[in-house]
Amino acid sequence: MKQLLVISGKGGTGKTSLTASLAAMSKEIILADCDVDAADLHLVVNPDVLEVHDFYGGKVAKINPSKCSQCHQCVTHCRFQAIQVELDSLFWDTQVKIDPMLCEGCTLCRYVCPTGAIDIDNNLCGEWFVSDTRFGPLIHAKLGIGEENSGKLVTKVLTTAREIGEREERQLLIVDGPPGIGCPVISSFSGTDLALTVTEPTVSGLHDLERVLDLAKHFTVNCVVCINKADLNREMTQKIIIYCQKNEVEVVGQIPFDKRVTEAICLEMTLWELLNQGDGEDRTLQALKEIYRKVISLIE
Amino acid sequence: MKIVITAQDNSLNSEVDPRFGRCKYFALVDSTTNDVEFIENTGVNADSGAGVQSAQKVVDLQAEAVLTGRVGPKAMRGLETGKVRVYEGITGTIATVIEKFNHGQMGKEDGSE
Amino acid sequence: MGVNSNLTIVVASGKGGTGKTTIATNLARALSREDGDLRIPQEMIQLIDCDVEEPNSHLFLRPELLERKEVYISIPEVDGEKCIQCARCSEFCVYNALAYIKGSILIFPELCHGCGGCSFICPAHAISESQRIIGWIDQGKIGKMEFLQGELKIGTPLAPPIIKQLKEAIDQDKLTIIDAPPGTSCSVVSSLYGADYVILVTEPTPFGLNDLKLAYEVVQKMQIPCGVVINRADLLSSGGDISVEDFCREMDIPILLRIPFNREYASCYARGDLLVDQFPDLQKAFIQLFMAVCANKEGMN
Numbered sequence: 246m247k248q249l250l251v252i253s254g255k256g257g258t259g260k261t262s263l264t265a266s267l268a269a270m271s272k273e274i275i276l277a278d279c280d281v282d283a284a285d286l287h288l289v290v291n292p293d294v295l296e297v298h299d300f301y302g303g304k305v306a307k308i309n310p311s312k313c314s315q316c317h318q319c320v321t322h323c324r325f326q327a328i329q330v331e332l333d334s335l336f337w338d339t340q341v342k343i344d345p346m347l348c349e350g351c352t353l354c355r356y357v358c359p360t361g362a363i364d365i366d367n368n369l370c371g372e373w374f375v376s377d378t379r380f381g382p383l384i385h386a387k388l389g390i391g392e393e394n395s396g397k398l399v400t401k402v403l404t405t406a407r408e409i410g411e412r413e414e415r416q417l418l419i420v421d422g423p424p425g426i427g428c429p430v431i432s433s434f435s436g437t438d439l440a441l442t443v444t445e446p447t448v449s450g451l452h453d454l455e456r457v458l459d460l461a462k463h464f465t466v467n468c469v470v471c472i473n474k475a476d477l478n479r480e481m482t483q484k485i486i487i488y489c490q491k492n493e494v495e496v497v498g499q500i501p502f503d504k505r506v507t508e509a510i511c512l513e514m515t516l517w518e519l520l521n522q523g524d525g526e527d528r529t530l531q532a533l534k535e536i537y538r539k540v541i542s543l544i545e
Numbered sequence: 546m547k548i549v550i551t552a553q554d555n556s557l558n559s560e561v562d563p564r565f566g567r568c569k570y571f572a573l574v575d576s577t578t579n580d581v582e583f584i585e586n587t588g589v590n591a592d593s594g595a596g597v598q599s600a601q602k603v604v605d606l607q608a609e610a611v612l613t614g615r616v617g618p619k620a621m622r623g624l625e626t627g628k629v630r631v632y633e634g635i636t637g638t639i640a641t642v643i644e645k646f647n648h649g650q651m652g653k654e655d656g657s658e
Numbered sequence: 659m660g661v662n663s664n665l666t667i668v669v670a671s672g673k674g675g676t677g678k679t680t681i682a683t684n685l686a687r688a689l690s691r692e693d694g695d696l697r698i699p700q701e702m703i704q705l706i707d708c709d710v711e712e713p714n715s716h717l718f719l720r721p722e723l724l725e726r727k728e729v730y731i732s733i734p735e736v737d738g739e740k741c742i743q744c745a746r747c748s749e750f751c752v753y754n755a756l757a758y759i760k761g762s763i764l765i766f767p768e769l770c771h772g773c774g775g776c777s778f779i780c781p782a783h784a785i786s787e788s789q790r791i792i793g794w795i796d797q798g799k800i801g802k803m804e805f806l807q808g809e810l811k812i813g814t815p816l817a818p819p820i821i822k823q824l825k826e827a828i829d830q831d832k833l834t835i836i837d838a839p840p841g842t843s844c845s846v847v848s849s850l851y852g853a854d855y856v857i858l859v860t861e862p863t864p865f866g867l868n869d870l871k872l873a874y875e876v877v878q879k880m881q882i883p884c885g886v887v888i889n890r891a892d893l894l895s896s897g898g899d900i901s902v903e904d905f906c907r908e909m910d911i912p913i914l915l916r917i918p919f920n921r922e923y924a925s926c927y928a929r930g931d932l933l934v935d936q937f938p939d940l941q942k943a944f945i946q947l948f949m950a951v952c953a954n955k956e957g958m959n
Contacts, residue, residue, distance in 0.1 A: 254712055256840045257675010261865070282841035283672050283872055285865045303592050304752060324732075324773050346847055350592075351773030352752055390876045391847035397592055404567065424674045424840065425711035427810065427817055436563075448930035449679065449714040456712065456812060463813045477921075478928035507863050594754020594769045601748070601757045619766050627759045 246275075246410045247544045248436050250466075252422035253443040254453030259473040260443045262506050263536075264421040265289045266517035268380040270537045273416040276378065277406035278385035279399045279433045280423045281371065289515055292376030292383050300371040300386065302397045304350030306343050312362035313341055319354035319363060328354060346391050371398055375405070382409055396428035403435060417544075426460045434461070439544045440468045441497070441536075446481035451488065458494060468494055469543065471536055475499035497543075498536035503529045548574050549603050550635070550642050551613040555583035557640040563614025566596030572639050573606055576647060581639070596620030603629055612642055612651070662952045663698050666834040668853040670877075672869030674840035676859045677889035677917070679709070680927060681947075682837035683718040685857075688934045688944035689833065690803045696945065700802035702832050707807035708849040709839040710793060710820045717930045721798035721805035729808070729820045730789035731772035736763045740784035747776035747785060768814070793820040797827075804832070821848040828852075842876045850876065855955050856884040857914065857947075862891060862902045870902060874909065883958045884911065885951065891916035914950040915943060 251267070253260040264286060268276055278286040306327070308319075320328045320341065327347035333340045343354075345368075355363040370392035376383045384406040388395050403420065410418050420437070423429040434440070440461055444454040454470065461468045470489050475482045482499065489496050509519040520530040551568035552559045562568035567589050573582045584606070588598035596616070600623030603611050610630040624631055632651055635642055645651060669682040686705040689698055707715040716723075734747070734756065745758035755769035756776055767790050777785035792814045798805045806827050808820040817839070825848075828834050838849035850856060856877050860870040870886065877884045886906050906913050917923070917940075926936050934941040 255675060255714075256673055282843050283674075283869045285673070285868055288864045288868055301590075322774070322778065346844075349771050349773065350752060351771060351775055352750070353773050353775040353778065356750070356775065356779060388842070390842050390872075390879050391844055395843055400567070404564070426812060427711050427845070431813070445928075447928040448717045449712070450928075452714060452717060453712045459812050477924055481928050510863050510865055513864070588754075591754060592752065594766060597754040597757045597764075597766055597769065601759060604759050619768065622766075623757050623759055623764055626762070626764055 246407070246415055246418055247438045248418045248420065249540065249544055250420045250422050250433055250437040250440045251443060252430065252433070252440055252457060253424055254426060254457030255444070255449055256424040258443045258445045258450060259500070259506060260424070261285045261421055262510065262516055263443055263471065263473070264419060265515040266533055267537060267540070268419050269515040269517040270533070271417055271419070274381045275406055275410040275413070275415045275418050276381060276383040277402050277418060277420045278383065279402055279420050279429065281386045281388045281395050281398045281402065281429065282423065284385050284387060286421045287376070287383065287385055289510060289513055290378040290380060290383060291513060292374070292378050292385070294374050294376045296375040298373050299369055300373050300398055300401060301367040302370045302392070303368045304352065304365045305345045305348050305368040306350065306352070306354050307364045307366050308341055308343050309362045309364065310340060312360050314360045314362070315339060315341065316359060317341065318357040318359065322353050322357050325349050373398065373401055373405070375409070381415065382413070384409065395423070396432040399423065399429045399432040400435065403433065407436060426456050430457070430460065431464065434464045434466050437466050439540065440466050441540055442468055442470045443473055444470060444485060445474050446472060446478040446485060448481070451481065451485050454485065455488065458492060469497045469540070470494055471497055472499045474502040476501045497539040498532055500532045501528055505529070546576050546610070547606065547608045548576055548610040548612060548646060549606060549608040550574060550639055552583065552639050557581065558638050560638055561612070561614065561635050561642060565611070565613045565616045565620055566599045568599070568613065571602065571606070573608065574643055579643065581643070594619070597623055600624045600627065603627070612646065661696060661949070662955060663702060663833050664831050665854045665951070665955065666828060666836065666852065667855045667857060667951060668836040668838050668850055669857045669859060670838040670846060670850065670873055671840055671859040672842060672871070672873035673860070673865060676861050676866060678840065678859045679714045679718065679837055680889070680933065681857060681859050681887055682835055683715050684932055684934045684940065685944050685947060686719065686803065686835050687932050688941050689948060690801065691941070696948070698833060701804070704804040704806065704827070704829060704832050704834045705837070706824055706827065706834060707837045708821050708824055709837055710808035710810040710817050710845070711839060713807045713809050715837050716805070716807055718932050719800050719805060721800045723796050723798040725797045727795045727797070728791050729793045729795055729823055731770065731792055731816065731819055732774060732787040733767045733770045733772065733790045734765055734776045734785045735788045736765065737784045737786065738762065740782050742782045742784070744781065747780055750775050750779050771816070772819070792816050795820070795824055817845040818848040821845060825851070842872050846876060847880070850880055850882060853882050855951055856882050857887055857951065858884055859887045859889055860902055861889050862900070864901070867902050867905060870905065874911065883955055885914040885954050886911055887915045887917070887947065888913060889917050890919035892918045912950070912954050914954070915947045917943070
């Protein structure tokens with residue numbers, strides 16, 4: 246099974262829409278939505294959720310006030326300012342509080358506590374799902390609010406997708422990657438045969454493209470680029486093409502700005518499905534076909 | 546000598562696990578007696594540094610070689626320091642991999658057979 | 659109506675690409691205009707770009723960058739002479755940033771969170787801490803307005819420490835506008851901490867709505883008052899998607915501003931220009947946005 250990752254340094258470039266269209270154009274695929282912070286792919290592929298699993302990631306410290314001797318050793322040693330001394334509700338006494346959002350689960354507070362008042366819990370920080378869609382199975386997830394460990398959740402989604410895909414003898418795993426260049430993106434690189442980077446012809450689009458291509462290079466992931474909304478600014482599109490040539494990254498296609506992208510989302514369909522209802526001479530449709538053809542030939 | 550093969554399950558018919566850091570089991574093989582012991586990898590659920598943890602485990606098991614799919618850069622550093630030979634790109638069942646290894650058919654250390 | 663000129667306003671969105679940076683940078687410019695109606699002195703305004711993975715505000719505001727500081731975290735360093743090979747440090751480290759391999763301690767700086775645990779517990783005092791660069795903070799000026807941005811070093815997965823350090827520059831007496839990273843992750847929470855008000859930017863599509871709900875959940879959990887800006891408010895040619903408006907009404911979230919889709923706006927953005935510099939109507943709209951924030955915030959108190 247081959248693995249295609251769709252990423253974009255910048256959000257909102259049309260990564261998820263393109264992922265969904267590529268899924269609709271392919272056969273024998275499995276999908277993984279690794280944008281666990283703001284998963285959107287499910288909105289256009291109407292998943293039938295078959296399994297829901299809890300996701301535990303990281304550790305979090307918890308204090309037992311009845312055992313706490315108020316020595317404040319933990320407060321002194323915590324490097325993350327996660328432990329604070331507060332007045333209790335009667336303004337009578339102080340109380341040591343741990344902010345789970347700031348705690349990084351390093352366990353040093355438990356180590357220094359002389360009275361054993363601190364426990365370390367596994368942190369329930371999200372859920373992941375195995376679903377069925379009209380294109381094939383979809384593995385997706387939802388990370389809890391303000392949770393870390395999105396990298397680990399990405400790994401969970403990706404390895405589950407690989408397992409199911411191999412078992413069901415799927416030809417291609419298409420991964421909707423996370424935006425940015427942080428830890429979830431690094432996690433989503435694992436096992437990737439080709440990364441399709443979606444950008445847009447804006448100064449931010451180019452700036453973020455440079456950063457994400459640097460990251461991919463750092464992790465020796467093969468990259469190609471697709472310029473979405475290419476006709477919105479021809480000059481910037483040209484700049485992106487020149488930048489890619491200089492860095493020996495192939496531009497596999499340009500998609501024109503098309504209001505039907507949003508229309509398709511509102512109709513809960515992929516752009517490919519919407520365009521296929523019209524005539525075959527469509528510019529956007531041709532662009533999608535071209536990208537698909539190139540990506541498939543490169544990955545094989 | 547002792548070798549470790551990453552395994553997806555705890556049997557000789559199990560496939561090699563392509564992941565090193567987050568493999569399900571380590572098959573610890575004594576290549577002189579052909580005894581095999583399956584050890585569960587507790588690093589599967591590590592929040593970070595699963596590869597490092599696995600490398601440390603392999604070194605602690607006193608293995609001289611590890612056979613797996615792919616080893617990440619951090620785990621590789623650990624294994625190199627521990628003077629463990631690394632064969633990547635290994636596929637097939639644990640039984641066939643042991644067979645091949647014993648017949649010296651492992652090829653170069655980057656795993657190309 | 660009172661103008662509250664020392665607020666810390668965070669511009670956030672569940673989804674990237676909705677126009678978060680556009681809103682933050684244009685708001686800052688609109689407010690800092692010398693000939694503007696509000697007359698907040700430029701030196702009393704600061705813009706902080708906390709989107710450290712993809713800091714883009716500078717592309718639009720083009721600040722004069724005056725100073726670049728490195729951001730470090732502490733990572734362990736083992737003195738091999740003193741080390742008694744007890745391996746307690748590697749057992750302690752939950753991040754697996756230290757490994758005990760054949761009599762020596764290997765350190766993996768990429769995995770270290772800088773908790774200081776290993777050096778604290780080492781019975782032989784063999785571990786000291788050295789500094790590792792995880793990113794940079796740039797300080798600059800746009801006219802007299804203060805500008806700050808953080809930048810994550812590529813390949814380093816640690817944004818929150820940079821954001822925390824960036825936010826130490828917040829001056830409570832000034833009007834502070836923060837461009838937050840997209841999403842709902844720890845970086846977003848770090849950016850929102852201590853904010854007076856959050857402007858959530860979205861667009862009228864099912865993606866926009868889904869991500870607005872997620873972002874709203876974060877803001878609710880952190881108990882910060884918020885309002886919504888709908889960007890590309892008339893994007894749809896057919897029918898239109900009113901679910902974002904419905905959601906706001908249902909949740910009683912004020913809609914502070916609607917910006918229509920306009921090819922001229924889009925190309926102005928693509929070039930890296932500010933909308934309020936090109937379109938006088940939008941200059942007025944952004945001042946109204948700020949007035950709406952102040953009014954909404956006041957109504958809460």
